[in-house]
Amino acid sequence: MLDDTHDPARRSFVASANGHADFPIQNLPLGVFAPPGGARRAGVAIGDRILDLPAVAPLLGGGAAEAVAATRDCRLNGFFALGAAARQALRAELSALLAEDSPAAAELGPVLHRAADCTLHLPSRIGDYTDFYAGIQHATNVGALFRPDQPLMPNYKHVPIGYHGRASSIVPSGTALRRPNGQRKPAAEATPSFGPSRNLDFELELGIWIGPGNALGTPIPIAEAADHIAGYCLLNDWSARDIQGWEYQPLGPFLAKNFCSTISPWVITPEALAPFRVAQPARPEGDPRPMDYLWDDHDQAEGALALELEVWLTLPGEAPHRLSTSDARGLYWTPAQLVAHHACGGCNLQPGDLFGTGTISTEAGYGSLLEITAGGRKPVTLPSGATRRFLEDGDTITLRARAHRAGFATIGFGDCTGTILAAP
Amino acid sequence: MLDDTHDPARRSFVASANGHADFPIQNLPLGVFAPPGGARRAGVAIGDRILDLPAVAPLLGGGAAEAVAATRDCRLNGFFALGAAARQALRAELSALLAEDSPAAAELGPVLHRAADCTLHLPSRIGDYTDFYAGIQHATNVGALFRPDQPLMPNYKHVPIGYHGRASSIVPSGTALRRPNGQRKPAAEATPSFGPSRNLDFELELGIWIGPGNALGTPIPIAEAADHIAGYCLLNDWSARDIQGWEYQPLGPFLAKNFCSTISPWVITPEALAPFRVAQPARPEGDPRPMDYLWDDHDQAEGALALELEVWLTLPGEAPHRLSTSDARGLYWTPAQLVAHHACGGCNLQPGDLFGTGTISTEAGYGSLLEITAGGRKPVTLPSGATRRFLEDGDTITLRARAHRAGFATIGFGDCTGTILAAP
Numbered sequence: 001m002l003d004d005t006h007d008p009a010r011r012s013f014v015a016s017a018n019g020h021a022d023f024p025i026q027n028l029p030l031g032v033f034a035p036p037g038g039a040r041r042a043g044v045a046i047g048d049r050i051l052d053l054p055a056v057a058p059l060l061g062g063g064a065a066e067a068v069a070a071t072r073d074c075r076l077n078g079f080f081a082l083g084a085a086a087r088q089a090l091r092a093e094l095s096a097l098l099a100e101d102s103p104a105a106a107e108l109g110p111v112l113h114r115a116a117d118c119t120l121h122l123p124s125r126i127g128d129y130t131d132f133y134a135g136i137q138h139a140t141n142v143g144a145l146f147r148p149d150q151p152l153m154p155n156y157k158h159v160p161i162g163y164h165g166r167a168s169s170i171v172p173s174g175t176a177l178r179r180p181n182g183q184r185k186p187a188a189e190a191t192p193s194f195g196p197s198r199n200l201d202f203e204l205e206l207g208i209w210i211g212p213g214n215a216l217g218t219p220i221p222i223a224e225a226a227d228h229i230a231g232y233c234l235l236n237d238w239s240a241r242d243i244q245g246w247e248y249q250p251l252g253p254f255l256a257k258n259f260c261s262t263i264s265p266w267v268i269t270p271e272a273l274a275p276f277r278v279a280q281p282a283r284p285e286g287d288p289r290p291m292d293y294l295w296d297d298h299d300q301a302e303g304a305l306a307l308e309l310e311v312w313l314t315l316p317g318e319a320p321h322r323l324s325t326s327d328a329r330g331l332y333w334t335p336a337q338l339v340a341h342h343a344c345g346g347c348n349l350q351p352g353d354l355f356g357t358g359t360i361s362t363e364a365g366y367g368s369l370l371e372i373t374a375g376g377r378k379p380v381t382l383p384s385g386a387t388r389r390f391l392e393d394g395d396t397i398t399l400r401a402r403a404h405r406a407g408f409a410t411i412g413f414g415d416c417t418g419t420i421l422a423a424p
Numbered sequence: 425m426l427d428d429t430h431d432p433a434r435r436s437f438v439a440s441a442n443g444h445a446d447f448p449i450q451n452l453p454l455g456v457f458a459p460p461g462g463a464r465r466a467g468v469a470i471g472d473r474i475l476d477l478p479a480v481a482p483l484l485g486g487g488a489a490e491a492v493a494a495t496r497d498c499r500l501n502g503f504f505a506l507g508a509a510a511r512q513a514l515r516a517e518l519s520a521l522l523a524e525d526s527p528a529a530a531e532l533g534p535v536l537h538r539a540a541d542c543t544l545h546l547p548s549r550i551g552d553y554t555d556f557y558a559g560i561q562h563a564t565n566v567g568a569l570f571r572p573d574q575p576l577m578p579n580y581k582h583v584p585i586g587y588h589g590r591a592s593s594i595v596p597s598g599t600a601l602r603r604p605n606g607q608r609k610p611a612a613e614a615t616p617s618f619g620p621s622r623n624l625d626f627e628l629e630l631g632i633w634i635g636p637g638n639a640l641g642t643p644i645p646i647a648e649a650a651d652h653i654a655g656y657c658l659l660n661d662w663s664a665r666d667i668q669g670w671e672y673q674p675l676g677p678f679l680a681k682n683f684c685s686t687i688s689p690w691v692i693t694p695e696a697l698a699p700f701r702v703a704q705p706a707r708p709e710g711d712p713r714p715m716d717y718l719w720d721d722h723d724q725a726e727g728a729l730a731l732e733l734e735v736w737l738t739l740p741g742e743a744p745h746r747l748s749t750s751d752a753r754g755l756y757w758t759p760a761q762l763v764a765h766h767a768c769g770g771c772n773l774q775p776g777d778l779f780g781t782g783t784i785s786t787e788a789g790y791g792s793l794l795e796i797t798a799g800g801r802k803p804v805t806l807p808s809g810a811t812r813r814f815l816e817d818g819d820t821i822t823l824r825a826r827a828h829r830a831g832f833a834t835i836g837f838g839d840c841t842g843t844i845l846a847a848p
Contacts, residue, residue: 128592153673158616159607163675164588168552168772178641180769192582194715217602249577251587252676258771291618345604347682348592
């Protein structure tokens with residue numbers, strides 16, 4: 001799957017792309033944007049620019065042209081539906097078109113917009129959103145707050161635990177969000193009360209975009225599951241811990257999560273991430289082998305992702321502070337296993353659906369304040385001397401992801417950021 | 425809100441409508457259908473016929489014409505978004521158009537399709553689907569199977585418990601469904617196994633269609649909540665109890681529910697149901713008063729619905745058997761309370777979203793086999809001598825709802841039916 005689009009020596013005539021921390025020519029992520037005063041359309045991030053995809057369609061052939069034509073409704077659902085072949089054809093042609101020696105360099109200037117001037121939108125109409133719980137360190141840490149002697153439920157190592165989330169309240173990076181009101185009942189109070197959440201938290205997750213999908217009643221075999229992944233993003237699954245603690249039994253989180261979820265708007269393709277696939281980390285001695293419907297040798301050998309993850313907290317008037325680091329290898333299940341599990345009972349996945357992996361923590365770095373502050377009991381102190389149990393109004397959280405590997409260009413996901421506004 | 429469209433003496437020139445158990449001229453439910461060989465379009469059920477709405481648009485004025493124009497994408501989302509005024513204008517004009525003395529009777533013949541020849545589709549693109557748990561008798565019965573001494577969780581009488589469900593696998597009545605495969609771990613077995621669900625169940629629910637909705641971050645006050653309900657349907661929330669029992673902790677039901685949910689395709693409007701509104705049943709002594717954001721005097725006085733509900737089970741080759749009866753007064757929260765709660769933290773509801781009320785049981789009749797057979801321990805015996813713990817392949821479940829009140833025409837919802845196919 002590695003080809004000359006991954007060549008670290010390849011440079012772009014877009015000068016800012018060369019050495020860009022997120023979007024060098026080896027990345028080429030897709031999204032939906034609007035230039036200043038213009039309508040929304042599909043685009044590709046390259047350095048600090050966005051290439052207008054419909055505008056370059058006449059320069060593309062075959063599968064690449066078909067891929068761009070599938071975005072004509074200004075969403076990527078139709079493009080996701082085409083699957084790997086069209087996506088790869090588009091990548092190959094875009095890589096040539098944007099290369100240092102591109103014959104089209106001169107004429108592309110007017111359709112390379114300054115990203116800072118553009119508005120980024122959600123890449124697809126998200127039909128359904130599912131959030132998993134595949135970060136085993138996170139599940140262990142959170143479980144230990146409630147059940148110190150048995151942090152993980154008996155099902156955890158057998159079932160990729162997940163639940164349905166709210167699609168309508170998913171917003172692109174940069175959208176401010178309101179602190180939710182809701183019912184809370186601290187242990188010290190006899191009766192619940194209604195008001196602004198006092199324990200507002202972030203969750204560091206990867207998002208997975210669904211490609212072709214399956215018909216209702218027809219499972220996706222694990223060996224084919226990776227073919228149904230169109231790309232990846234960052235996902236901040238904002239969580240109101242006090243609302244969650246009171247409402248979640250017996251049917252799971254609801255209003256504690258559905259007030260807003262923020263994603264990074266660029267779709268990082270499986271092709272861009274190909275150099276950064278790694279073996280699924282070996283299960284600890286004594287853990288059960290995944291069941292057959294979740295087991296594929298190829299997926300075990302290279303179905304996981306090596307991605308360095310970061311969480312930055314910015315208080316009003318202060319410099320950004322790196323609050324935590326983590327790694328996508330903290331996931332107990334591969335993305336393909338999540339797809340195969342979701343469809344094993346016949347549930348139909350559709351192009352443009354979104355999965356969240358669940359919060360990703362490692363032993364060294366935690367993906368939520370719930371873990372960092374031990375449920376709010378141990379506030380974190382920032383360089384300014386300010387402390388935080390949970391997030392306060394005006395705070396900004398930014399998630400980042402980068403993939404490094406010797407012999408390859410580093411690529412990143414772009415920011416996933418959101419600032420808390422006061423409750424209405 | 426009662427007007428001459430509710431007059432029980434009003435008759436239609438469509439002879440089958442007069443005395444029709446579901447669709448007399450006092451009902452006029454809306455849906456999306458395709459006549460034989462034709463494309464899908466909006467329609468109105470009248471007796472055993474369906475009136476083609478776009479075809480009669482030229483006969484309509486003002487708000488009614490606007491309502492039909494909003495269905496031009498062959499979905500009712502845009503119509504739901506218009507809210508009550510357009511819906512009421514359409515109802516008034518359709519009631520006159522279909523009345524016995526209608527001057528248009530002769531010319532409407534060609535656009536009144538035989539319902540039996542048509543295909544019914546989902547009425548809207550369902551952006552998000554939420555399932556509540558508002559049937560208190562059901563929650564008590566199910567809770568007692570697991571916690572005999574404390575059937576209801578401490579939050580139940582304070583929080584309208586709900587969770588997000590899967591929108592993509594909602595199908596219209598008449599669609600057969602496949603028994604799902606999944607992970608099950610009966611208490612008697614040491615390890616889980618993968619295979620067809622052995623404990624497949626139905627759930628008798630009402631569905632609630634969302635109308636205009638709210639912007640992200642802006643709650644819906646309880647006094648306005650009813651204005652955001654566009655109509656009602658029946659909902660069978662098929663459930664695989666063995667999969668559910670193993671997977672649901674700690675994040676709630678997932679694959680146990682998302683393989684299929686069946687709805688009745690006709691949208692029964694708030695106007696059609698106006699004669700059947702009743703006071704919310706008084707809470708038992710000692711129950712907490714609903715919090716202010718859920719309390720509205722008018723909603724308490726007439727926000728509940730009096731609907732007789734039935735579940736019919738048909739075994740292959742046998743006559744239909746009425747398995748159970750129930751009543752919508754078994755809901756602990758009004759539909760308006762469910763809307764206000766869902767939006768209280770700022771979650772945005774959108775036109776065409778669907779809520780399920782949760783399974784509706786009464787002391788006299790249960791809305792699931794889980795309750796009827798006490799978790800499968802007490803099989804039910806049918807008139808043929810056949811027994812059922814849970815559903816078997818080939819079984820058909822049909823849900824029905826009827827509204828009766830002295831001095832008014834009885835109306836019904838139409839069937840919500842599905843037949844179980846073998847697992848793949």
